[in-house]
Amino acid sequence: MIFHRLFLLILLVGVCCNVQAQKSLPKNMVNVKGGTFVPLYGSDSIPVKVKTFLMDVYPVTNAEYLAFVNKYPKWRKSAVKKLFADENYLKKWDGDLSLGPNAAKIQNSPVVNVSWFSAKAYCECQGKRLATVEEWEYAALASETKANAANDAKFYQRSIEWYSKPNPAYLPPVKESFRNYYGLHGMIGLVWEWTQNFNSAMVVGESRADVTMDRQLFCGSGSDGAKDVKNYVAFMRYAFRSSLKANYTVANLGFRCAKSI
């Protein structure tokens, strides 16, 4: 029975569209040159390898997502399966095909209150996919001028100040946010973003217990074994991702797509 249900789920998610792979650099994507980096939970001896990949310059906007639900009715607010998105799905939208009275203010802002299922479907419909946690973190390590700003306290400060500020009433347009070394906008300081394997970090609800688990990935009682205890903002991203389930929709959680080469 359980397998049957899983199969159904794969069908529902997988069949949404059929797009041919494009060969030239797609519009509004940049090339993130591969390399290695040491995530916060690692030690110097275990850098993570990331292959060169393409990533959207901006997070997906409300206007873009509106075009998506126009084309794919099953992802509309009233039609979406509860299994794939909780009741706050597109909460701030007025209806299935309306952004509401503040449309002008939010059309170029990141779409939020979308589930992992819907984000994944969106990317697949564009012939893309969600970035992996490793890809996302690798790309987010870049400051304006450096691909790897891991030792740059000023760069961390930008994140810290964003994390410690409450959400604004209206998110700013994606183009207005911080542009990093790769030309990616808003990796830091705009919204949290869904990733493909968002809950693969072995973080349990009781975060302090994680450290006692014999696991490489943890996000626990702060910093035992963490590479750089000052980069506590990274802990927050891991903690945030770990608090999610795939059907959750959150008011400051958006997404962007990536693509393998």
Added chain:
Amino acid sequence: MKTSTITKVVQLLAIGIYSIGILSSCSSQTTQAEAAQTKETAPAEMPTIMAELTDAPNVPAPITRKHAAKVVVKLEVTEVVKKMADGVDYTFWTFGGSVPGKFIRIRQNDEVEFHLMNHPDSKNPHNIDLHAVSGPGGGAASTFTAPGQETVFSFKALNPGLYVYHCATAPVGMHIANGMYGLILVEPEEGLPKVDKEYYVMQGDFYTKGDFGVPGLQPFDMQKALDENPSYVVFNGSVGALTGDNALTAKVGENVRLFVGNGGPNLISSFHVIGEIFDKVYAEGGSTINENIQTTLVPAGGAAITEFKADVPGNYVLVDHSIFRAFNKGALGMLKVEGNEDKKIYSGQIVQKIYQPEGSTVQEMPKSKAPAVALASNKDMRLELGKTLYAQNCQACHQAEGQGIKGAFPPLAKSDYLNADVNRAIGVVAHGLEGQIKVNGELYNSTMPKLKLSDEEIANVMTYVMNKWGNKGGEITPAQVGKAKANYKH
């Protein structure tokens, strides 16, 4: 045989998991699932009560029921910008909208159904670890809650006492440092002894980029937190939360109970009320009662209950007696006690007078005499001393060269008025002059004040003036001054 049993168990489990999955996928059915859970944990005869939650410094009313109950606690997490000190804002993460979080009051053996709601506007996931809970993470393992979600778990309050609760989401220290803590009181079955006033006071240390008092919205500073070097140490979430109009109050004769908590994250509090002795301290918030205590240690993540009778009126200052925190980082509160004085307990000030270590007969230290005034023994000395006196007393009006100011102050240089009668001039200096005079053909009608000069000094300054600026010269003696003063009284 064995294998088939295992297979059956697995099948049953699978069906179980499947059914839970179906239920949680639909909102209307989720409510039923919650209801079913409710039935399981609460026996039919146990009443269900919604917990009353209060903001500091208030606490919910004492529990009077004589039986256990099922208590539903609904606590909402919000992230809000609030005042840390005048002109200083901070983004506090809160249990219930302010720091410290809502006070929760339950009774031993109550069964608590705990709802943690994370506001949809929150930026971060949160959970709660209640030290009153026996179970994994004190509840944290069951309450990891993303923004816009709600989690529920229940626990039985096995041990009475005053307990801290706090957020334990990574990075744990930062969540606590942002104010995510509060107190839960588990009253013993027999209740706490009745008192007249109960208050909720909770200390916390805060780490901001800017030092104490630097204005603006201040971000959190991890380095200061790691160094355990707070910018602020405060009671109830901000500088001044318990002073001025926000001071705690009591009347003379009342018994006051303070539920004191310490959220930390780092510092241990030396809790003290200036001018009071705690009649009783429930040490560390537990069952041991210590008596007649001046300062009680409240560990980070710990608590204490202090009780004292307000004997006499006045302002009693609550401090962390690790004292620089009190006067330089904000850990100050106040209890205002009103009522009649009791002079036997405290007299107030009876005497205020000058203190003389040698006794009243000796008025001065042996070497404390003022230096003697220099006496002129000849004309040159008189001129020398007179020059200084002129500069100090005369020059502002009559000017450096004795030229005066036309129409206002008559000239002394080549002055016909002065040279015509030196003794009259001495009289003017000694007694002052008011009214119209004519000097060198000009009329002057102003006031010359009476100068406080001794005869010796007048002799010196007059000698100086008479020997300068074309005047007729000579030496004026103190004896001459004495005579002239008597003759020219105006």
